[in-house]
Amino acid sequence: MSTAAATQAVIDLRSDTVTRPTPAMRRAMAEAEVGDDVYAEDPTVNRLQARAAEIFGREASLYFPSGSMANLTAIKTWTRPGMEVICEAQAHIYLYEMAGVAAIAGCMPNTVPAPSGTLTWDLIEPLIRPHIYYRSQTALIELENTHNMHGGTVYPPAISDDICERAHAAGLPVHLDGARIFNASVALGRSVADITRKFDSVMFCLSKGLGAPVGSMLVGSRDFIDKARVTRKLLGGGMRQAGVLAAAGLIALEETPKILHRDHENARHLAEGLSKIPGVSIDPKRVVTNILIFDVASSGRTAADVCAALAKHGVLGGATGKSTIRMVTHYDVNRAAIDRALAAIATVLGASS
Numbered sequence: 305m306s307t308a309a310a311t312q313a314v315i316d317l318r319s320d321t322v323t324r325p326t327p328a329m330r331r332a333m334a335e336a337e338v339g340d341d342v343y344a345e346d347p348t349v350n351r352l353q354a355r356a357a358e359i360f361g362r363e364a365s366l367y368f369p370s371g372s373m374a375n376l377t378a379i380k381t382w383t384r385p386g387m388e389v390i391c392e393a394q395a396h397i398y399l400y401e402m403a404g405v406a407a408i409a410g411c412m413p414n415t416v417p418a419p420s421g422t423l424t425w426d427l428i429e430p431l432i433r434p435h436i437y438y439r440s441q442t443a444l445i446e447l448e449n450t451h452n453m454h455g456g457t458v459y460p461p462a463i464s465d466d467i468c469e470r471a472h473a474a475g476l477p478v479h480l481d482g483a484r485i486f487n488a489s490v491a492l493g494r495s496v497a498d499i500t501r502k503f504d505s506v507m508f509c510l511s512k513g514l515g516a517p518v519g520s521m522l523v524g525s526r527d528f529i530d531k532a533r534v535t536r537k538l539l540g541g542g543m544r545q546a547g548v549l550a551a552a553g554l555i556a557l558e559e560t561p562k563i564l565h566r567d568h569e570n571a572r573h574l575a576e577g578l579s580k581i582p583g584v585s586i587d588p589k590r591v592v593t594n595i596l597i598f599d600v601a602s603s604g605r606t607a608a609d610v611c612a613a614l615a616k617h618g619v620l621g622g623a624t625g626k627s628t629i630r631m632v633t634h635y636d637v638n639r640a641a642i643d644r645a646l647a648a649i650a651t652v653l654g655a656s657s
């Protein structure tokens with residue numbers, strides 16, 4: 305015996321990391337040519353790295369098991385223990401990477417809150433330490449695009465270009481946490497190469513909206529990537545026949561950017577629906593990529609309580625604060641699923657729908 309509700313799949317909006325590999329990815333994984341990547345002899349990993357470098361217009365790239373390891377590798381490669389890394393106060397490297405900046409790179413994060421998560425040189429410049437021997441020194445500036453905890457916001461390229469130029473003039477490298485840089489590229493209608501060209505290193509995830517089961521890339525100069533390969537090995541990130549994973553990554557990289565606009569349209573549709581539900585506050589105009597964060601304070605309920613009730617209706621979101629909920633669209637949720645999620649949210653918050 306099964307009811308319609310019981311047979312309906314769970315609508316998982318907790319993150320775009322929950323995407324499953326497509327049938328094409330599964331086939332490519334099964335057929336992947338492999339070798340030992342610690343010897344740099346895995347042809348599929350080498351193809352993925354060459355292709356990522358080409359797409360970003362850079363000399364080289366390196367495949368990683370996770371975005372956190374790729375960010376940490378970049379940070380460790382650009383810094384020495386006892387130095388400082390400037391980042392936004394809600395940066396992923398600061399909040400969600402196990403304090404690796406401090407614990408492993410031996411650096412101190414120096415943070416500042418920025419409206420929409422978009423740093424500007426005016427916010428960064430006062431954090432740069434003077435060159436005095438008894439002061440810790442600034443080693444690196446880190447930006448995040450799209451900004452996860454600010455709801456998938458996108459850096460205007462003029463602002464990130466300006467930060468890079470001024471940082472370089474001050475002798476500082478800039479690393480981009482571009483976990484979702486393809487979402488930013490689609491939202492701006494500009495290539496990833498174009499919007500990241502001034503950064504010294506770029507990390508992006510294959511395993512988020514692009515849909516690969518595992519993996520992230522670090523992109524930069526040949527010299528930087530050669531050093532990063534050493535740091536990756538130190539962190540335990542040297543993989544062997546990783547081509548079975550890279551094969552899915554190649555498909556994610558080539559095919560998924562073409563359809564990411566659908567996720568953005570679905571996120572905007574979800575935001576517009578949410579804005580009409582009593583007890584929810586969200587400005588749909590601020591939803592420009594695939595992440596939305598809405599507030600349920602005026603419903604008198606906590607975010608945790610609303611998420612628990614939604615889960616009983618087969619809709620998953622994540623509480624990011626006492627009254628804020630994050631939802632992320634991706635290729636495993638279509639427009640019909642978004643409409644079902646909206647109906648469930650309206651029911652849970654006691655509105656008639």
Ligand SMILES: *Cc1c(COP(=O)(O)O)cnc(C)c1O
Nearest residue numbers: 370371372373396448452481483
């Ligand atoms: C997901 C994410 C990462 C990397 O996360 P992993 O889970 O380690 O792959 C880095 N930065 C941002 C902004 C992210 O959303």
